[in-house]
Amino acid sequence: xxxxxxxxxxxxxxxxxxxxxxxxxxxxxxxxxxxxxxxxxxxxxxxxxxxxxxxxxxxxxxxxxxxxxxxxxxxxxxxxxxxxxxxxxxxxxxxxxxxxxxxxxxxxxxxxxxxxxxxxxxxxxxxxxxxxxxxxxxxxxxxxxxxxxxxxxxxxxxxxxxxxxxxxxxxxxxxxxxxxxxxxxxxxxxxxxxxxxxxxxxxxxxxxxxxxxxxxxxxxxxxxxxxxxxxxxxxxxxxxxxxxxxxxxxxxxxxxxxxxxxxxxxxxxxxxxxxxxxxxxxxxxxxxxxxxxxxxxxxxxxxxxxxxxxxxxxxxxxxxxxxxxxxxxxxxxxxxxxxxxxxxxxxxxxxxxxxxxxxxxxxxxxxxxxxxxxxxxxxxxxxxxxxxxxxxxxxxxxxxxxxxxxxxxxxxxxxxxxxxxxxxxxxxxxxxxxxxxxxxxxxxxxxxxxxxxxxxxxxxxxxxxxxxxxxxxxxxxxxxxxxxxxxxxxxxxxxxxxxxxxxxxxxxxxxxxxxxxxxxxxxxxxxxxxxxxxxxxxxxxxxxxxxxxxxxxxxxxxxxxxxxxxxxxxxxxxxxxxxxxxxxxxxxxxxxxxxxxxxxxxxxxxxxxxxxxxxxxxxxxxxxxxxxxxxxxxxxxxxxxxxxxxxxxxxxxxxxxxxxxxxxxxxxxxxxxxxxxxxxxxxxxxxxxxxxxxxxxxxxxxxxxxxxxxxxxxxxxxxxxxxxxxxxxxxxxxxxxxxxxxxxxxxxxxxxxxxxxxxxxxxxxxxxxxxxxxxxxxxxxxxxxxxxxxxxxxxxxxxxxxxxxxxxxxxxxxxxxxxxxxxxxxxxxxxxxxxxxxxxxxxxxxxxxxxxx
Numbered sequence: 024x025x026x027x028x029x030x031x032x033x034x035x036x037x038x039x040x041x042x043x044x045x046x047x048x049x050x051x052x053x054x055x056x057x058x059x060x061x062x063x064x065x066x067x068x069x070x071x072x073x074x075x076x077x078x079x080x081x082x083x084x085x086x087x088x089x090x091x092x093x094x095x096x097x098x099x100x101x102x103x104x105x106x107x108x109x110x111x112x113x114x115x116x117x118x119x120x121x122x123x124x125x126x127x128x129x130x131x132x133x134x135x136x137x138x139x140x141x142x143x144x145x146x147x148x149x150x151x152x153x154x155x156x157x158x159x160x161x162x163x164x165x166x167x168x169x170x171x172x173x174x175x176x177x178x179x180x181x182x183x184x185x186x187x188x189x190x191x192x193x194x195x196x197x198x199x200x201x202x203x204x205x206x207x208x209x210x211x212x213x214x215x216x217x218x219x220x221x222x223x224x225x226x227x228x229x230x231x232x233x234x235x236x237x238x239x240x241x242x243x244x245x246x247x248x249x250x251x252x253x254x255x256x257x258x259x260x261x262x263x264x265x266x267x268x269x270x271x272x273x274x275x276x277x278x279x280x281x282x283x284x285x286x287x288x289x290x291x292x293x294x295x296x297x298x299x300x301x302x303x304x305x306x307x308x309x310x311x312x313x314x315x316x317x318x319x320x321x322x323x324x325x326x327x328x329x330x331x332x333x334x335x336x337x338x339x340x341x342x343x344x345x346x347x348x349x350x351x352x353x354x355x356x357x358x359x360x361x362x363x364x365x366x367x368x369x370x371x372x373x374x375x376x377x378x379x380x381x382x383x384x385x386x387x388x389x390x391x392x393x394x395x396x397x398x399x400x401x402x403x404x405x406x407x408x409x410x411x412x413x414x415x416x417x418x419x420x421x422x423x424x425x426x427x428x429x430x431x432x433x434x435x436x437x438x439x440x441x442x443x444x445x446x447x448x449x450x451x452x453x454x455x456x457x458x459x460x461x462x463x464x465x466x467x468x469x470x471x472x473x474x475x476x477x478x479x480x481x482x483x484x485x486x487x488x489x490x491x492x493x494x495x496x497x498x499x500x501x502x503x504x505x506x507x508x509x510x511x512x513x514x515x516x517x518x519x520x521x522x523x524x525x526x527x528x529x530x531x532x533x534x535x536x537x538x539x540x541x542x543x544x545x546x547x548x549x550x551x552x553x554x555x556x557x558x559x560x561x562x563x564x565x566x567x568x569x570x571x572x573x574x575x576x577x578x579x580x581x582x583x584x585x586x587x588x589x590x591x592x593x594x595x596x597x598x599x600x601x602x603x604x605x606x607x608x609x610x611x612x613x614x615x616x617x618x619x620x621x622x623x624x625x626x627x628x629x630x631x632x633x634x635x636x637x638x639x640x641x642x643x644x645x646x647x648x649x650x651x652x653x654x655x656x657x658x659x660x661x662x663x664x665x666x667x668x669x670x671x672x673x674x675x676x677x678x679x680x681x682x683x684x685x686x687x688x689x690x691x692x693x694x695x696x697x698x699x700x701x702x703x704x705x706x707x708x709x710x711x712x713x714x715x716x717x718x719x720x721x722x723x724x725x726x727x728x729x730x731x732x733x734x735x736x737x738x739x740x741x742x743x744x745x746x747x748x749x750x751x752x753x754x755x756x757x758x759x760x761x762x763x764x765x766x767x768x769x770x771x772x773x774x775x776x777x778x779x780x781x782x783x784x785x786x787x788x789x790x791x792x793x794x795x796x797x798x799x800x801x802x803x804x805x806x807x808x809x810x811x812x813x814x815x816x817x818x819x820x821x822x823x824x825x826x827x828x829x830x831x832x833x834x835x836x837x838x839x840x841x842x843x844x845x846x847x848x849x850x851x852x853x854x855x856x857x858x859x860x861x862x863x864x865x866x867x868x869x870x871x872x873x874x875x876x
Contacts, residue, residue, distance in 0.1 A: 043355035044763055050359025050400045055366040057392035062367060073154045073214025075275040078259045080109060080245035083271050099269065099659060100241035108265040109245055114253040119150040120242035122231040126569045127224050128726065129177055130194040130202065131185040136725050138567060142220035148231035149176060152248050155275025159214055161225065165189060166209025169227050175205040178212045181222040195224065197234045198696060199572050201723030306530060341412045348408030349401065356400030364388060443482025450475030458825055469826050473819050477533060480811055484522030484529065491807045499799050506792050510799035521804055527761035528808030532845055535754050536816020537823070539841050542747040544824045546740055547836040553736040556621040556676055559589065559701035560710060561717060562735040566728050570696035575721055579700065582716035584708035589619025590700035591678050594692035596658040598646060606642065608656065609679030610688025619701045622677040626650060627669035629682060637669035637682040656681065658691025762852050769801055769860035781869050790865035797861035798854055805853030809846045
């Protein structure tokens with residue numbers, strides 16, 4: 024039996040290739056996801072290990088991730104005397120003061136920021152103190168370190184993207200001093216050179232203090248190297264003793280553990296995100312393999328009957344089919360792992376091309392990726408082949424040997440289809456409960472119901488899809504005559520096979536249509552909400568999501584044609600004695616709040632009194648505050664007692680949980696940077712002239728963009744649509760596997776109907792007519808899958824919009840043009856999938872085909 028199985032498998036190389044290819048794609052995603060997240064984890068580990076010292080002096084409640092986004096008050100920083108005391112502690116070999124900002128960027132010769140969207144530009148004073156455990160910290164790659172004021176060293180990736188060379192005069196964007204012209208004297212990085220999208224700029228200590236703490240002779244932390252043999256924990260404890268209030272000493276191990284915990288959350292999200300799409304690909308691949316083995320068992324009925332007649336048992340026949348599946352699973356999983364490995368290299372190259380360098384780390388074939396890939400690949404293949412193998416083992420020798428090669432008409436209403444109908448009814452009830460009833464965690468109810476609906480439709484597809492096949496079959500008959508009717512008959516002859524083939528398209532298009540409806544609804548909701556929220560004629564906001572110099576707002580107010588400017592400063596603070604909860608505080612004027620935003624203050628208002636505060640409804644409820652009540656707000660610079668004079672509606676997007684006057688904000692937090700400001704032009708002013716004046720006023724700050732309301736709204740929408748494009752690209756994998764499934768099914772169907780096609784040719788059907796018949800059959804199958812998939816996708820999209828209305832998705836917008844395009848594209852996929860099988864069918868020799876069994 025083993026020899027017979029292997030001989031049968033090798034005799035059908037096309038079948039082996041197509042079956043294995045579906046597993047290859049699914050496993051490539053699984054293995055690639057695991058290897059890619061491992062790569063990211065190792066890369067970030069190297070960043071962490073090379074950017075912390077043996078002992079690190081930081082502000083309390085801050086750590087590795089707390090990059091400076093404001094200019095601290097000099098009174099809250101370390102003084103030269105503090106640094107000297109730390110350097111004198113026993114066990115300290117070297118202690119370097121640090122001045123750092125996350126808002127320093129290199130500017131290219133065309134005046135554009137050299138930055139990845141959202142990634143920080145980390146500027147700091149240069150020092151080459153070793154990292155924790157004696158590892159390499161900052162190191163020069165080319166050139167030399169900065170030695171005089173006006174010199175800068177930048178990481179190699181940023182320099183390359185900007186097109187500069189060592190010795191060039193370059194411009195650097197700073198938060199308080201705008202553009203600074205400096206000389207590039209070298210390139211440098213940390214450890215292995217991983218930047219993960221950030222840029223590193225190094226200055227002399229004097230320049231760092233001038234640019235980042237406004238010239239104060241003070242520091243934002245220290246990097247400490249301990250003596251050889253000294254215990255970092257003991258040294259950290261000793262350093263703690265000499266530090267002023269509000270400061271702490273943490274070991275490199277403690278700092279690394281903190282950031283690794285933060286990264287674990289991000290890595291988990293990335294991994295789960297990619298594995299979800301791998302699961303989708305594997306689900307489609309499972310249906311494809313199930314369909315393939317069902318056809319193969321039907322085609323080999325005579326062969327298996329002969330084996331039974333020669334003495335093979337049912338168990339041997341069943342095991343023969345399972346062995347084939349095992350071989351397909353091993354081949355597909357092995358190739359999938361290799362393709363996944365190459366995929367990670369491709370992602371690594373793509374990230375490097377856009378400036379997200381990951382240093383010297385390379386993809387690794389980890390044991391976890393290999394084991395999981397083989398377990399998943401073999402499990403999927405064997406499960407998919409189990410039912411056909413049982414069916415093969417149950418075939419009676421005499422009955423099987425007397426059957427013709429062409430399978431008989433199947434019933435649509437088998438137990439599997441009826442199970443699907445029952446599952447649809449149960450799932451619809453779950454969705455209804457999640458949408459319309461006050462159940463706990465409604466998203467779970469809806470998610471479970473949606474998954475059940477999808478599985479139910481796949482199982483019941485022979486019943487549900489029959490009207491679609493009948494309708495489009497009738498249209499094909501009208502358009503193509505007898506050839507069209509024969510194509511429709513071929514599609515209806517094996518409803519379970521047709522449904523299984525169409526289900527691969529159904530799943531893919533369900534997901535694509537759901538994303539399309541959700542994306543269109545989110546985009547429309549965003550556009551509507553942003554347009555309603557925006558006030559004024561122009562919005563001046565940062566392109567890097569970081570606050571910028573408040574003096575830019577003052578300069579904008581002096582532009583000819585500008586009436587007034589509403590600026591907003593945001594910071595963090597703690598309320599009363601709550602030391603754990605951090606709240607968002609916004610500083611602005613009453614006029615700016617009421618006229619420069621869409622914030623609704625249904626109770627009370629904001630006054631010009633310094634202690635006036637408007638709090639959000641949720642914040643007031645959580646902290647037991649009401650109109651006329653006093654509370655204390657503790658910020659980095661001090662404490663301010665405030666009076667609740669208004670309560671804002673959270674649905675109108677207030678700029679902060681607590682909104683205070685600029686004077687009160689300055690008492691608790693730094694007010695030298697603003698998050699954005701809104702410009703109101705004079706009545707009758709030339710808006711284009713005002714726009715140019717604002718651009719001139721912000722020319723020294725390339726991190727700041729001037730846009731009118733429509734441009735600002737579109738920029739926010741474009742950022743969301745970039746994510747949607749990524750989703751479409753990933754979902755495209757499921758559609759690729761779906762098309763391969765149709766190619767595979769049609770190819771095997773042509774082999775199965777060799778004698779039938781020969782008879783048709785003998786009675787006068789031409790080769791073009793045979794090609795047309797097979798092509799129409801493929802199109803009918805894909806259209807059936809597309810109609811079911813689009814219908815489910817529209818339903819799921821509408822449900823998701825309904826259950827997320829409280830999250831800001833207020834408008835259900837169905838992109839009918841895209842939906843129609845999906846159906847047309849599915850028909851196009853069907854035509855493409857039929858090219859090779861149709862050509863093969865048309866080329867079958869007539870006499871040999873008639874003689875085939």
